[in-house]
Amino acid sequence: MIEVENISKAYGETRAVQDVSLSVEAGELFGLIGPDGAGKTTLFKILVTLLLPDAGRATVAGRDVVKDFRALRSMVGYMPGRFSLYPDLSVEENLHFFATVFGTTIAANYNLIREIYVQLEPFKNRRAGALSGGMKQKLALCCALIHKPEVLFLDEPTTGVDAVSRKEFWEMLGSLKKRGLTILVSTPYMDEASLCDRIALMQTGKLLAIDTPSGVEKLFKKPLFAVKANDTYRLIQDLRQAPFTITCYAFGEFLHLTTRDGFSEQQIAHYLAERQHQAVEIRPIEAGIEDSFMDLMQHG
Numbered sequence: 001m002i003e004v005e006n007i008s009k010a011y012g013e014t015r016a017v018q019d020v021s022l023s024v025e026a027g028e029l030f031g032l033i034g035p036d037g038a039g040k041t042t043l044f045k046i047l048v049t050l051l052l053p054d055a056g057r058a059t060v061a062g063r064d065v066v067k068d069f070r071a072l073r074s075m076v077g078y079m080p081g082r083f084s085l086y087p088d089l090s091v092e093e094n095l096h097f098f099a100t101v102f103g104t105t106i107a108a109n110y111n112l113i114r115e116i117y118v119q120l121e122p123f124k125n126r127r128a129g130a131l132s133g134g135m136k137q138k139l140a141l142c143c144a145l146i147h148k149p150e151v152l153f154l155d156e157p158t159t160g161v162d163a164v165s166r167k168e169f170w171e172m173l174g175s176l177k178k179r180g181l182t183i184l185v186s187t188p189y190m191d192e193a194s195l196c197d198r199i200a201l202m203q204t205g206k207l208l209a210i211d212t213p214s215g216v217e218k219l220f221k222k223p224l225f226a227v228k229a230n231d232t233y234r235l236i237q238d239l240r241q242a243p244f245t246i247t248c249y250a251f252g253e254f255l256h257l258t259t260r261d262g263f264s265e266q267q268i269a270h271y272l273a274e275r276q277h278q279a280v281e282i283r284p285i286e287a288g289i290e291d292s293f294m295d296l297m298q299h300g
């Protein structure tokens, strides 16, 4: 459904997207994960025909993003990261506006947005600018869907939205996927990666990995331990200086410690006991998606 072949785009000296290739199957919920500035927005804009690539080619629903841009625009739904709504228009007026631009009506495609729009209906006369973050995001999604696209591009739809709305949003994506829509979604939140069928990890314009969430977890090959003690600040300082440590990061109440091969739990415990750490807990753990990402981002 989406084929990207060696796409590159630079802004002057900044190589925003570098030789990126990926393909997304019809009906897939595909996540593009990466920190700010990774090049996600640039890649999205190329795929929705708003920006020309410097090199490479891409097709969406069988249409070339450069040559067939006119036909493609009515086949894709795009929810940009910012500024997609008209703040002075009401909820209903925004939706009506987007429907009209695509030569359709709210009524014609209401079926596709009903589940989401019912939550907005009580506020349909409110200015979009006066909605909460979560409500704005739902309205922007309705606006991106109102012309019944085949492929949906959502650029950081959950950035700046509260945790409950984020969860609801992913549930909505799940039900849109069930209706057969192909969805490409970008996010800087690694915990959202596990909700996708497949993910691509992007950093400074390059793709570091493309796989299923469990496939990405399996890319992590080093010994990994969860470690805790009563003084977390001192613990992280000491572990980072330890001869066995490769990396040590805070993950909730535990630290995740990656070690060189051949070091045991007992050696770590001994090292911490020598430094008078109290209430020490150490256990080997399986890598999660975030561990894999941190490792890939550090070592490429």
Ligand SMILES: Nc1ncnc2c1ncn2[C@@H]1O[C@H](COP(=O)(O)OP(=O)(O)OP(=O)(O)O)[C@@H](O)[C@H]1O
Residues within 6 Å of the ligand: 011, 014, 015, 016, 034, 035, 036, 037, 038, 039, 040, 041, 042, 043, 081, 156
């Ligand atoms: N119009 C532009 N002119 C110059 N540089 C740009 C322009 N747009 C983006 N960049 C730069 O290109 C790189 C990739 O930006 P892009 O917006 O594609 O990344 P992103 O992953 O979407 O991050 P963000 O979450 O910040 O939007 C960044 O270094 C950014 O500063």
